[in-house]
Amino acid sequence: EVHxxxxxxxxxxxxxxxxxxxxxxxxxxxxxWMTWVRQAPGEGLEWVxxxxxxxxxxxxxxxxxxxxxxxxDNAKNSLYLQMNSLRDEDTALYYCARxxxxxxxxxxxxxxxxxxxxx
Amino acid sequence: xxxxxxxxxxxxxxxxxxxxxxxxxxxxxxSKTVNWYHQSPGTAPKLLIYSDNQRPSGVPxxxxxxxxxxxxxxxxxxxxxxxxxxxxxxxxxxGVIYVFGTGTKVTVx
Numbered sequence: 001e002v003h004x005x006x007x008x009x010x011x012x013x014x015x016x017x018x019x020x021x022x023x024x025x026x027x028x029x030x031x032x033w034m035t036w037v038r039q040a041p042g043e044g045l046e047w048v049x050x051x052x053x054x055x056x057x058x059x060x061x062x063x064x065x066x067x068x069x070x071x072x073d074n075a076k077n078s079l080y081l082q083m084n085s086l087r088d089e090d091t092a093l094y095y096c097a098r099x100x101x102x103x104x105x106x107x108x109x110x111x112x113x114x115x116x117x118x119x
Numbered sequence: 120x121x122x123x124x125x126x127x128x129x130x131x132x133x134x135x136x137x138x139x140x141x142x143x144x145x146x147x148x149x150s151k152t153v154n155w156y157h158q159s160p161g162t163a164p165k166l167l168i169y170s171d172n173q174r175p176s177g178v179p180x181x182x183x184x185x186x187x188x189x190x191x192x193x194x195x196x197x198x199x200x201x202x203x204x205x206x207x208x209x210x211x212x213x214g215v216i217y218v219f220g221t222g223t224k225v226t227v228x
Contacts, residue, residue: 035217037164044121045156045164045207047217059215095163103152104211105169112163 002027002108004096009113016086020113022079022096030074033099035106036081038092038115046092049081050099064090086117122147123208123220130226131198139223141191141208147218149189151211156219159204167206168193200227 008020022034035050049060049070058070069082079096093112100107124142131137143149155168166175168184171191181196191210195202208220 037219044205044222045158045209045219047209047219050217061216100166100169102173103154103170104217105154105166106156106164106209107166107169107175109163109165 002098004098004108004110006094006096006110006113009094009115011116011118012086014087014117014119016117017082017084018086018115020081020083020094020096020115022081022110024077024079024098027098029072029077034072034079035097035099036070036079037095037097037106037109038090039095039112040089040092043092048094051079083115086115088117088119091115091117121221122212122218123210125206125208125220125223127221128224128226130228132228133198133200135198136194136196137198137202137225138195139193139206139208139225141193141220143189143191143210143212145189147189147210147212148186148191153184153186153191154209155184155191155193156207156209157202157204158207159201164207195225198227203227 003025005023036048051070055072067085071080095112096110097106098108152170156164157167158164171186172184183194206223212218
């Protein structure tokens with residue numbers, strides 16, 4: 001069974017930085033695009049970024065472009081999200097997910113890691 | 120602000136059929152495939168439908184998806200208590216951006 005485990009969340013002041021990690025197991029990580037999705041408390045889902053299999057193509061939501069960087073290490077079966085210049089509105093539960101081969105569907109999700117940005 | 124609009128809530132009694140709509144535009148639903156996700160309270164979202172009407176392994180056939188023009192729909196037949204939760208449609212928009220719908224809370228009465 002595909003397993004995704006996020007870590008690295010926590011409390012940070014506005015303007016601060018945080019690096020999230022997602023450890024993947026039970027599948028060949030290097031064969032799949034991956035993505036980050038977030039959910040603010042009591043709110044809906046918001047796509048954040050995705051990255052291709054090799055790590056050479058990266059796409060971002062407008063709300064995080066220029067502040068967040070998605071990356072991966074296929075040798076370590078890990079996905080990352082470097083978050084800089086954090087704002088109050090970045091407070092959310094951050095999920096990593098595996099993207100399926102058909103139509104950008106997010107077929108497996110981790111349980112999420114909580115990021116709280118507050119002064 | 121989401122570009123895919125869903126009703127905020129839907130409900131039904133056990134065994135009934137519930138339908139959830141998702142309204143978009145030519146840059147997303149009208150030209151890209153639609154996916155649906157279900158999120159039970161306190162849990163991670165789960166893929167329910169992909170490529171407009173395909174069910175992943177393990178999703179029962181009482182769950183179905185359809186699309187027409189710039190709108191999509193999710194139908195749940197034989198409503199069960201486990202169907203409660205939030206449902207989100209999603210699609211790519213303007214090429215590579217991915218958008219989720221506003222979400223629909225389903226209640227089993």
